[in-house]
């Protein structure tokens with residue numbers, strides 16, 4: 043499609059499916075910020091998304107008039123806070139199509155969720171020589187916890203390859219599975235290449251081999267959504283702040299029977315049945331994994347974000363984002379000396395690139411002076427950078443509030459980079 | 465174009481960034497250190513030949529990084545040659561102050577001629593995230609002369 047036709051296609055979606063990006067932008071205070079005297083063009087939602095008013099207001103209300111600790115006080119305010127917190131769990135469960143809210147554990151972020159599984163699943167079910175299969179395009183959050191486990195238990199980490207376009211190679215992956223494979227832990231969507239992985243097939247193959255499967259949904263849930271029962275995964279992790287929710291809140295989905303077979307991660311209040319100095323018994327999931335006072339208001343804020351996103355429609359947002367992606371690929375691809383890193387068949391709205399003669403850091407600094415915010419660096423995926431033969435990339439990642447003009451602004455700002463670096 | 469950007473990316477810097485001086489691994493270096501900016505993945509190795517009188521006889525580097533970190537390493541390796549370790553320390557201290565914007569009204573210790581050269585990099589003061597890029601080579605040099613004895617020659 044030509045530039046004009048992609049733009050036209052975006053506008054033609056007028057009708058009953060009109061995606062009113064201007065109305066959505068009006069819901070996000072950050073969309074009217076000025077940076078260096080220019081309107082902010084925010085192309086770093088992959089690192090963390092901006093927050094809509096409904097989330098900010100919901101959290102404000104929770105702190106002002108609905109706040110007390112949860113699960114403890116026998117008084118109205120604590121009951122109200124508990125109810126809101128548990129309702130947030132229900133909202134998340136429904137969003138992921140979990141069988142029960144009990145399958146939703148609130149954590150601090152996606153990283154904490156992976157660490158929880160590494161610790162609790164690792165201790166319960168893995169011993170020296172057992173294998174975890176990850177992929178070449180994992181975020182450090184889904185690499186380092188397994189390395190820590192390797193150092194403690196002597197497990198083996200196997201790495202499923204990708205091709206030069208960034209496609210996940212299902213056949214090669216299948217060859218890595220064997221009797222020692224205990225867990226498959228793969229990203230749902232690469233935060234660098236945008237690759238959406240074939241999670242249903244991965245889960246099927248993992249289960250065939252007798253392994254459990256975890257997906258890192260930090261990016262995937264935002265751009266593709268997740269139906270945990272359809273995919274039949276054992277664990278799925280994500281982080282609230284990339285889904286237009288607050289920081290400090292993450293989710294671990296885990297099948298109930300499996301979770302109840304795992305030992306706790308951290309010990310403390312709220313997760314116990316009976317404590318004596320000789321012996322303590324633990325509550326069932328999710329309480330077992332939520333030691334101490336949880337991120338109460340953050341959970342409520344996350345639920346507000348999910349309500350907001352589902353109110354607009356995750357599928358409609360995804361279609362809009364893919365229009366942005368196509369337009370960005372086309373416009374950036376036409377720039378002399380620019381290389382797009384990652385052209386997989388299934389790709390979320392994440393476009394990494396390099397520009398001949400200009401380091402990604404310099405690119406980011408220069409275009410920031412034009413109000414354009416992109417991420418530059420290794421994106422917490424150093425092994426993937428090596429695989430792609432780059433030290434770093436610049437990355438534009440799109441969110442529900444971006445518009446085609448944002449791509450134009452990026453392309454325009456990149457001309458300044460070319461002016462400087464010749 | 466934005467003035468701060470123009471100041472950051474002056475011709476001299478672009479030139480050093482594109483054609484770094486002393487970009488090599490001298491076989492007779494007796495000290496080296498690796499510098500790494502974990503935030504962005506910039507990596508440098510600084511090589512030094514240190515004389516018995518604590519004078520830097522040769523300095524060079526290899527690695528990859530942004531225009532600022534490469535230009536800084538390039539200029540630094542030129543400037544420190546022939547200086548003693550304590551002279552280099554004083555200069556680094558001055559340079560650090562410049563990059564942080566803390567040099568106003570402060571007496572700097574290094575030779576004016578060197579300070580003038582280094583001043584072109586002080587545009588990073590407007591870009592807090594980039595200060596580390598400008599100082600990476602200097603931190604690495606510091607490490608090399610104080611810790612990173614490598615070799616054989618001694």
Ligand SMILES: Cc1ncc(COP(=O)(O)O)c(C=O)c1O
Pocket residue numbers: 088089151152153154181183184229231232233258260261281422
């Ligand atoms: C694919 C992927 N996994 C995991 C994470 C970690 O998320 P958090 O830092 O919120 O734990 C990120 C975010 O940077 C990510 O992009």
